[in-house]
Amino acid sequence: MKSCKDPWISFDGSTVIVTGSSRGIGRATALEFARLGANVVVNASKSVDEMLKVVEEIKAIGGNAIGVQADVSIFEDCVKIVNESLKTFGSVDILVNNAGIAIPAMSWKMDDDVWRKVLDVNLTGAMNCIRAVLPHMIERRRGIIVNVSSIAGIYGLIGNSNYVASKAALIGLTRSLAMELSKYNIRVVGVAFGFIETEMTAWLKEPKWRERYLSRIALGRLGTPEEAANIIVFLASNKASYITGTTIIADGGFGQL
Numbered sequence: 001m002k003s004c005k006d007p008w009i010s011f012d013g014s015t016v017i018v019t020g021s022s023r024g025i026g027r028a029t030a031l032e033f034a035r036l037g038a039n040v041v042v043n044a045s046k047s048v049d050e051m052l053k054v055v056e057e058i059k060a061i062g063g064n065a066i067g068v069q070a071d072v073s074i075f076e077d078c079v080k081i082v083n084e085s086l087k088t089f090g091s092v093d094i095l096v097n098n099a100g101i102a103i104p105a106m107s108w109k110m111d112d113d114v115w116r117k118v119l120d121v122n123l124t125g126a127m128n129c130i131r132a133v134l135p136h137m138i139e140r141r142r143g144i145i146v147n148v149s150s151i152a153g154i155y156g157l158i159g160n161s162n163y164v165a166s167k168a169a170l171i172g173l174t175r176s177l178a179m180e181l182s183k184y185n186i187r188v189v190g191v192a193f194g195f196i197e198t199e200m201t202a203w204l205k206e207p208k209w210r211e212r213y214l215s216r217i218a219l220g221r222l223g224t225p226e227e228a229a230n231i232i233v234f235l236a237s238n239k240a241s242y243i244t245g246t247t248i249i250a251d252g253g254f255g256q257l
């Protein structure tokens with residue numbers, strides 16, 4: 001019989017890739033997985049110093065981690081993330097597609113490059129990592145994929161049609177892949193966050209925007225990266241074993257209040 005001291009969630013012996021984990025939600029997620037026993041693969045495309053700092057933070061709490069510099073919008077880079085993970089830890093059990101960017105522009109002013117770049121990172125980047133890891137997960141008949149979406153993909157967001165399209169597409173991708181992959185014992189889940197306090201939402205520090213958005217959040221505040229990490233970790237855990245295909249909303253009660 002299990003002791004009541006057993007942790008509610010444990011990832012002992014599992015390996016997780018968290019894309020875009022040099023800061024923000026990804027960093028908090030990498031740290032939480034490590035705290036719960038997982039080997040963690042930290043990733044960033046550009047902020048290498050920040051990425052290596054996260055690796056050090058994980059080692060400082062007694063965890064195992066490596067950092068892999070890679071741009072998820074390039075398929076070969078995602079293969080590199082998976083290969084490095086396998087070389088160091090021997091398996092990949094969980095993939096968290098967290099890397100994301102926003103480049104705001106009104107649709108009628110959005111040039112091809114700005115449209116493409118956001119779709120390439122947020123949507124194709126997730127699919128690139130999924131395609132890179134699937135042969136391994138399918139062979140092992142074991143895997144969990146968490147796609148980080150946004151409530152912007154559900155409600156829309158003025159001046160961000162590229163971002164919104166990418167996050168809405170992730171919700172469909174999650175549903176479709178879950179249907180394809182359940183026979184291989186692979187769960188695919190999504191989480192659509194509301195407003196989380198990170199660099200991406202630095203514009204919400206401006207009082208005009210802050211007041212406007214906080215008035216629409218039932219909890220009256222932004223979420224923290226640690227709160228976001230808790231939800232990702234839960235979805236990737238055995239406690240969420242009956243959840244697949246769904247994108248869970250975690251937005252502090254966003255609405256027309």
Ligand code: NAD
Pocket residue numbers: 019020021022023024025026043044045046047070071072073097098099100101121125148149150151192193194195196197198199200201
């Ligand atoms: P952030 O800007 O703080 O962090 C983004 C991370 O992605 C960084 O580590 C960055 O280095 C990495 N990254 C960017 N482009 C990359 C690429 N091409 N390849 C690899 N890594 C790359 O943002 P955040 O707020 O922590 O956002 C994390 C995820 O959560 C994103 O997908 C974002 O869309 C989503 N999200 C955020 C919010 C929010 O309010 N902050 C809300 C909903 C969804």
